[in-house]
Every structure is written in structure tokens, then in C-alpha cells.
Amino acid sequence: MxxxxxxxxxxxxxxxxxxxxxxxxxxxxxxxxxxxxxxxxxxxxxxxxxxxxxxxxxxxxxxxxxxxxxxxxxxxxVHRWEVTEDAVYVRTGAFWQEWRIAPMSRIQTVDTSRGPLEQLFRLATVTVTTASSKGALRIAGLDHELAADLAERLTAITQDTPGDAT
Amino acid sequence: MSVDRAEKVDQETDWLQLDPRTVLVRVVLFSGVLAGAALPTAFGLAGSRPLWQAFAWVATGVALALAVDIVAETVRFRRTRYRVGRERVELHTGLLVVQRRSLTRERIRSADLTANPLQRVFGLVKVRIGTGEHTSGGESTLELDLVTRAEGERLRHELLARAAVTAAEDPVHDPTLAVLDPRWIRYAPVSFLAPALGGAAAGAVMQVSEWFGAQGKVIDWIGDRFRDVSVTWIIVDLILLATVAGAVGALGLWVEMWWNYRLEREPGGTVRVSRGLFTARSVSLEERRLRGIELVEPLGVRLCGAARVDAVATGLTESGDDRHTDLKTLLPAVERAVADRVAAQVLREPEPPTGAPLAVHPRAARTRRVGWALWSVLVPVAVLALLGLLLTPVLLYVAAGCVVVLTPVAVLFALDAYRSLGHGVSGAYLVTRSGTVRRATVALQRSGVIGWTVKQSYFQRRAGVLTLTATTAAGAGAYDIRDVGRTQGLTFAAGAVPDLLTPFLEPVPTRDTQTTRDERDTQEARPTER
Structure with missing residues (x-):
């Protein structure tokens, strides 16, 4: 082992x-x-x-x-995240831990959302979806400005990447 | 304004109408429905008034409804028109409000024809044109209801033949990949449909007899047949009867579904399945949508050494209407060797990827499965035993019986589930297999993997195993490799889809450096980047 x-x-x-x-x-x-x-x-x-x-x-x-x-x-x-040149990498969970990796070239949409409580704490959630119906990555609990920057950066990168993401 | 311009550019083709007989077919269908509703209503009304009066009332109603329907259908027919332009396919329809729909031709991925018996009598088909996108609200499909068979075929060819240049006929493969072999019907009764249909038949008998208030009579009648036999035998006999009914039903359904079955490759890079005894279906699948193959072996079918072949393709799922689930089936249950051969042919591979030898999963996976099996027996038995202690000792005997009977069964399933686990790489395909009641072997194009998910429960972390999930745009969206060893699985994933996972791997530190490494982990728990 x-x-x-x-x-x-x-x-x-x-x-x-x-x-x-x-x-x-x-x-x-x-x-x-x-x-x-x-x-x-x-x-x-x-x-x-x-x-x-x-x-x-x-x-x-x-x-x-x-x-x-x-x-x-x-x-x-447990909750940690990373964005490299080529991929988004997220770890979540507690009892059941999950590591999710999505390559930049396959990302379709990048959304940020802020619930009422999140707004109170100036936080935001970034959701990154791919063409897979089960491949969405969520990075919750980011500083809202950082989240907006991140979403912008990801959108820019994915628009520059060729391919139809499937 | 821009819409107008787009229409002008695209005006080289004329608007077409549906076939006029559409009105007739739909009115005939509606009158069938009316008749079905009218007869019970008439008899119901006849209880309180003379028979002729009841019939007169109902006949008036029927005539009125029919007249309205004829007018509505005529208007619908007059208002429905479609055209296939160079860039887009458009459909205008609607009774009161005109709906305009258009699909970009580039995005069209399917053109499927279906015809129920009535439509076949008139030589008409329903054409469903789809882009295969996961949009909600069904905006991505156009339905032409109905056109002549020749027109349907013409549309199908025209819409799907765009890649004809690249798919110059492949000399290695015969265009026909498989045709129906009537002997395949022997796998129909062992499917899960049979017991379900048997149960449904028994349920239907009870339901219908209840409508006529004769449920008690039916039960008495059955009781009479079995006057001299013990209760056990009655139950055994009834189960046998339901099984036979279910098997007959499954055979009938199989014939309806698979008669005239033919799987062929067409110029233009599509694979086409056509089948059906009464309702003729034709499903075309563009090869560039195909991301792999799933070989499905339900328990009964597997015991007979057979398997079914499903397509793993983008844009086939998520259309809840019209039972789209059977659209992905390329081949009914057949001998495993034939299934493998057809799978290889569909994928244009010399060797079937689903037949490749697979890597074995660690023993921890077996321990976990046996553990689950024992728990699944233990929990109900414990409940029974507790109730037995509190209420009546009979339950204690039942509990003991359950332990003796269920434990070996559960353990057998667990061992089989472990034996089913496997993963590997075969050429351009990633292969994973799991399941016992429904064993599925998925061969997924490695280039079709668009991400990895690694999951570990607390118990998996202790056992040193993990569940690897390859996400993809096709089929179920994600395919699992369950309970694979940690190093084994990560090495496999990194090798199967190069460069995706590798940057995020690290060697496991040896025991003495473990603590410092963990400390560093927690220190890193501050935003370092940005």
C-alpha cells in the first residue's frame, strides 16, 4: 500500500x-x-x-x-483550491473527501454566486462547469473580490483556449 | 433587423409543408381515443337514464369534439411549415400562437425517424431533429409530425451527410455491422423485464377485476382451483404463473422492439440503428459524438454468457420525454463474443476494447464488499431478533433462518462484485468495469475524458483505496473506477490521460517525515497566491 x-x-x-x-x-x-x-x-x-x-x-x-x-x-x-496554467484543482469534503480536476481547455462556464449570508461575510462561491453533467467544480468561501478576479481570469483563459470543450 | 437579413441570406430554399395525410392520421388517432373514452361514459350514463338517450348524448359530444379536432388539426397543418436552408433548419408551427424554431445546421447531431403502426399504414414518419445539447426546455429539438417516409429519409441524409468527404467508405468494414439473429430471442426472458412484466400482469388482473367489482370472485376462483393444495403450493404455482406470463410478455416486447433490427454504418460518418415490428424506429448516431461503448450485462443475461451494447455518446441523455433511454442501445443482449465484435466494429477498432484484460483491484476492495454484505444481513436480522426478544420467539427462528440463508448469498454477491471490478487501458480507450446485478464494462475514449474526480470516504482513506471518476461530456457524464488502490489508481489516471493529473501528484513521504509534512500542510492553510 x-x-x-x-x-x-x-x-x-x-x-x-x-x-x-x-x-x-x-x-x-x-x-x-x-x-x-x-x-x-x-x-x-x-x-x-x-x-x-x-x-x-x-x-x-x-x-x-x-x-x-x-x-x-x-x-x-480540507477545502483548498488552485488554478494553474492548465487546470483548476479543488479539494472539498470532510468524511467524504473529493479532489476535482478540470483542464482549462474543457471549461465551459464560470459563475460566481453570493447568497445573503455570504454577502454578510463578503464571500462568494465560484462554480466552474465543464461539458460533463457531473463535472462542476465549486470553490466556496472565497473573498468576493478574489472570486470576481478569479472568475474574470478563468473566463479570459478559457476564451483563449481553442476547442469546443467536449 | 438582423433576423430579417439572416432570413434573406437563407432564402434559397422554399418553405415545405407537412404531408396532408397528417391531418387524417391525427384525427383517426384522436377518434380512437374518443371511442375509448366514450364507451365507458355511455355505459356509465346508461345507469340513470335510457340507453338510447345516453348514447345520443355521448354521440353528440363525440361529434362535437371530432369537429373541433378536425378544424384544429387542419389549422395546425396549414400553419406548420419548415425549410432546410444552407445554414439553418426552421420550423414554424402552432395553433393560436405561432412558434418559430430554428436550429443551426452545424449543430445538428441527430435525425431520428419513428412511425407507429397507424403512421406506417399511411407511409408517414415522425422526424425528430436534435442538436444533442443539454438545454432545458427542449429548445434543442425540432419535431416534424408527420412527413412521408421518402421525405424523412431525404431529410436524414441531407442533415447528417455533411462529413461525407471524410468518411469515404472504409474498405475494412462491411457497412452492415449487425443484423437480427432470431436466436437472440433466447436472452429476452432472462432480462429484468420478465419478472416486472409478470408482476404487472398479476397487478393488471387484480385491477381490472376490481373495476368490475369482481376482485373477490377472482380470488375465490383461484382458491377453488387450489382447493386441495397447501398454501405453499398455491404461492409457488402463482409465482410460476406470473413468471411464465412475464417471460411471454418479455418475448413479445422483444419482438416488437427488435424485429427488423439492423445496425449499419452510413456514408457521412453515422451509425444507424433501425428496428421495430409495429413501431419502426430509426436512430442515427454521428460517429464524432461517440465517446465510447458500454457493455451491459444484467445478472440473468450475464449468467447466459450474453451482453448488451450501449453507446456512450454526447447529447443522448436528459431528454425525459419519449423514453429516450433505449435510444442508446446499439445491440440487444447477444453472445458476449458477438457483442465484443460489434463494439469493436462500431468504434472502428481491430480488437474490442471491452475484451481487454483488466487490472485487479486491491484486496481491501474485497474486504469492503464482504463487510457491506455482512452488514446488510446483520442489520435486518438484528431488528428481527430484537423484535423476537420483545414480542414472540417465532421471530428469533426467522432471524436464525435469515442468517443461514442470506449470509452465503450476500457473500457470493460481494465476491462477485469484487471479481467484476477492473480497469485498464486498451489502445485509445480507458476501460472500467464494475457491478454485479448490472455489470457494466465501459470503454471510454481517453481523449473524451474532460476531468477527474477522486473521492475517498473516511473508511477508504483507512483502507488505502479511492474511487476515481472520469468525467466526460457523453453518456452518464461520469464513469467510476471504484475502490482502486491509491497509488495504483493515481498512476493509472495519470497514464491514461496524460498531463491532466500529473502536476498534482506527489510522492508519499516516508514515516519519519510524515509529521513535518503535515505541519507544512497546515501552515500552507493561508492564502499564498494572490
Missing amino acids: TGENAIRLRPPRNAVDERAVAWWRSRLLTTTAVPVVVLGVLGALIGPARFWLLAAATAVAALGLACTAFFPAWWFR
């Missing part, structure tokens, strides 16, 4: 923006808060089922807080 000539994929050169951790945390907290609040309100209103509803709310809250404490830091260590 780890013989003399064992090789592996090296991590991409760039980490995502440090604010991404805060963004991921707030996203997790928001998704936790919604069911907790709903359960809490129901618990306050419905007397007979109060114990079970509040217990469920507590459990969800505990789980959400644990995830918030645990995952964003892990994601930050």
Missing part, C-alpha cells in the same frame, strides 16, 4: 478565506436555530407534550452546536 513509489494527490495550494469558517458556523447555527425555535415555541404552547418537545429541541440544539464547533474547522483544513 505504501510502497517505495507510493504517490498521492498533493493538497491544492490555496486555502479558502478565513472568514469562511465564520460563514459556515453561522450557516450551521441558522439551520439549527429554525427547528429549535419551532420546537421551543410548540413546547411553550402545547402543555401535554411540553417535555418531549423541549427535549427534542435540546437534542437538536446540542447536535447543531456540536456540528458548529466541529465541522467548519475541519472543512477549513
Whole structure:
């Protein structure tokens, strides 16, 4: 398995923006808060089922807080990206990690998107699609100016590259 | 303004109309539908009023609907026109609002003809012209509904023959790649269709009898037939009956689908599949859209030593309407050797890439599969046992029986799944094989690989294996090489598609440098570039 000539994929050169951790945390907290609040309100209103509803709310809250404490830091260590002359290279995931490589010559579109939370943290997501229905690369949690620059640069490179990208 | 100019440039051809008999065919079809709806309605109405009255009402309704339909179809026919210009194909259609569609001829990738029995009686065909692009909303296809068969053939030739210069007839290959061998029908009953059809038949009997309120009678009648036999035998017999019905159904369907089957290469660089007993279909596939071949062996078919050949081509998937899934099938289930030969011929290769010897995956892949098999038995058995402890000891016996019966089956499947795993390079093709219930061997052009995805779960990282996915514009969009050894897989991927993966590989540091390397990793976790 780890013989003399064992090789592996090296991590991409760039980490995502440090604010991404805060963004991921707030996203997790928001998704936790919604069911907790709903359960809490129901618990306050419905007397007979109060114990079970509040217990469920507590459990969800505990789980959400644990995830918030645990995952964003892990994601930050894993999520990395790199753009070379010839290819875009992205690593994502936690339990299931994924390395995606798309050569410049095959890139069809480059999009940036910013959700409301991302705007709050001045972050953006760059999505790079190829002709494959399953080949899209997402670099989430980039500084929004960096993301715009990157999208512009990628678009320029891919327009200069000949071929129909299939 | 620019549109006007474009139209003027393209005005060397005249607008054409659909065949006038289109109206007739569509009205006949509609009256069939009407009759189907009218009869039950009439009988339904007859419950509350005299029979003649009910029929009069329904007849009036039918006549009215028919008149409206005739007018609508005539208007549609009058308003529909198309033309094939030098640069684009245009279609104007629509009943109230005129729809204008046009396709750039350069982008046209397919022109498929279909004709159902009614249309065949009149010698008409439906022509579907497509660009094969993954656009939503179906903007990328034009449908001519209907033109004469001769006109359909002419359109097909004209639209697809642009590459005729390059594809001067290849002397090595006979233009006909395969014709139907009636003996192939023996693989029809072993397909997955058979049990499905059997189940459907049983379901249909129950459903129809329920409509007539006779479901109880049917069950009683079946009970009467089996008055003297035990319940086990009744179940066995019924399953047998459904199986036979399913097999007969599968045979019938096979004949309908594959009668007159012919796979041929046409000048102009297309491969054409024509087939069908009642509904005649003709599917043309441009060779430059072809990125490879998939050899599919469903379990039953595989046990008989047969395989089916599917095309891996761009622009064939994602059209949900009209069951496009069977468009990609180039050859029905046939002997493996024949399938390999046809695959090689379609790809213009001397040796079938799908027959190449494949590299074996590491033992960890087998361990993982056996593990999954044991878990898949253990979990339901554990549930049964728990329920048994709580409720009734009978379930404990059932659980024990399940362990004895299911474990060997599951392990057999796991070992077979491991044996199916394989990958390799054969000439210009990357070959990967996996699956047990539906084993698929994909031969994908190496130049058609437009990216790599490497996936590793936590358990895969511990086992030192990974799943390599070659993304492509064709077919399913991505093809997996599952549970390949880390070094083995990455070396393979780097070799199969040069220069793509190589810049991102590094040697694994030896154990004593491991820690420093990891520290460096984390230090790099700051934006260095830009």
C-alpha cells in the first residue's frame, strides 16, 4: 500500500478565506436555530407534550452546536483550491473527501454566486462547469473580490483556449 | 433587423409543408381515443337514464369534439411549415400562437425517424431533429409530425451527410455491422423485464377485476382451483404463473422492439440503428459524438454468457420525454463474443476494447464488499431478533433462518462484485468495469475524458483505496473506477490521460517525515497566491 513509489494527490495550494469558517458556523447555527425555535415555541404552547418537545429541541440544539464547533474547522483544513496554467484543482469534503480536476481547455462556464449570508461575510462561491453533467467544480468561501478576479481570469483563459470543450 | 437579413441570406430554399395525410392520421388517432373514452361514459350514463338517450348524448359530444379536432388539426397543418436552408433548419408551427424554431445546421447531431403502426399504414414518419445539447426546455429539438417516409429519409441524409468527404467508405468494414439473429430471442426472458412484466400482469388482473367489482370472485376462483393444495403450493404455482406470463410478455416486447433490427454504418460518418415490428424506429448516431461503448450485462443475461451494447455518446441523455433511454442501445443482449465484435466494429477498432484484460483491484476492495454484505444481513436480522426478544420467539427462528440463508448469498454477491471490478487501458480507450446485478464494462475514449474526480470516504482513506471518476461530456457524464488502490489508481489516471493529473501528484513521504509534512500542510492553510 505504501510502497517505495507510493504517490498521492498533493493538497491544492490555496486555502479558502478565513472568514469562511465564520460563514459556515453561522450557516450551521441558522439551520439549527429554525427547528429549535419551532420546537421551543410548540413546547411553550402545547402543555401535554411540553417535555418531549423541549427535549427534542435540546437534542437538536446540542447536535447543531456540536456540528458548529466541529465541522467548519475541519472543512477549513480540507477545502483548498488552485488554478494553474492548465487546470483548476479543488479539494472539498470532510468524511467524504473529493479532489476535482478540470483542464482549462474543457471549461465551459464560470459563475460566481453570493447568497445573503455570504454577502454578510463578503464571500462568494465560484462554480466552474465543464461539458460533463457531473463535472462542476465549486470553490466556496472565497473573498468576493478574489472570486470576481478569479472568475474574470478563468473566463479570459478559457476564451483563449481553442476547442469546443467536449 | 438582423433576423430579417439572416432570413434573406437563407432564402434559397422554399418553405415545405407537412404531408396532408397528417391531418387524417391525427384525427383517426384522436377518434380512437374518443371511442375509448366514450364507451365507458355511455355505459356509465346508461345507469340513470335510457340507453338510447345516453348514447345520443355521448354521440353528440363525440361529434362535437371530432369537429373541433378536425378544424384544429387542419389549422395546425396549414400553419406548420419548415425549410432546410444552407445554414439553418426552421420550423414554424402552432395553433393560436405561432412558434418559430430554428436550429443551426452545424449543430445538428441527430435525425431520428419513428412511425407507429397507424403512421406506417399511411407511409408517414415522425422526424425528430436534435442538436444533442443539454438545454432545458427542449429548445434543442425540432419535431416534424408527420412527413412521408421518402421525405424523412431525404431529410436524414441531407442533415447528417455533411462529413461525407471524410468518411469515404472504409474498405475494412462491411457497412452492415449487425443484423437480427432470431436466436437472440433466447436472452429476452432472462432480462429484468420478465419478472416486472409478470408482476404487472398479476397487478393488471387484480385491477381490472376490481373495476368490475369482481376482485373477490377472482380470488375465490383461484382458491377453488387450489382447493386441495397447501398454501405453499398455491404461492409457488402463482409465482410460476406470473413468471411464465412475464417471460411471454418479455418475448413479445422483444419482438416488437427488435424485429427488423439492423445496425449499419452510413456514408457521412453515422451509425444507424433501425428496428421495430409495429413501431419502426430509426436512430442515427454521428460517429464524432461517440465517446465510447458500454457493455451491459444484467445478472440473468450475464449468467447466459450474453451482453448488451450501449453507446456512450454526447447529447443522448436528459431528454425525459419519449423514453429516450433505449435510444442508446446499439445491440440487444447477444453472445458476449458477438457483442465484443460489434463494439469493436462500431468504434472502428481491430480488437474490442471491452475484451481487454483488466487490472485487479486491491484486496481491501474485497474486504469492503464482504463487510457491506455482512452488514446488510446483520442489520435486518438484528431488528428481527430484537423484535423476537420483545414480542414472540417465532421471530428469533426467522432471524436464525435469515442468517443461514442470506449470509452465503450476500457473500457470493460481494465476491462477485469484487471479481467484476477492473480497469485498464486498451489502445485509445480507458476501460472500467464494475457491478454485479448490472455489470457494466465501459470503454471510454481517453481523449473524451474532460476531468477527474477522486473521492475517498473516511473508511477508504483507512483502507488505502479511492474511487476515481472520469468525467466526460457523453453518456452518464461520469464513469467510476471504484475502490482502486491509491497509488495504483493515481498512476493509472495519470497514464491514461496524460498531463491532466500529473502536476498534482506527489510522492508519499516516508514515516519519519510524515509529521513535518503535515505541519507544512497546515501552515500552507493561508492564502499564498494572490
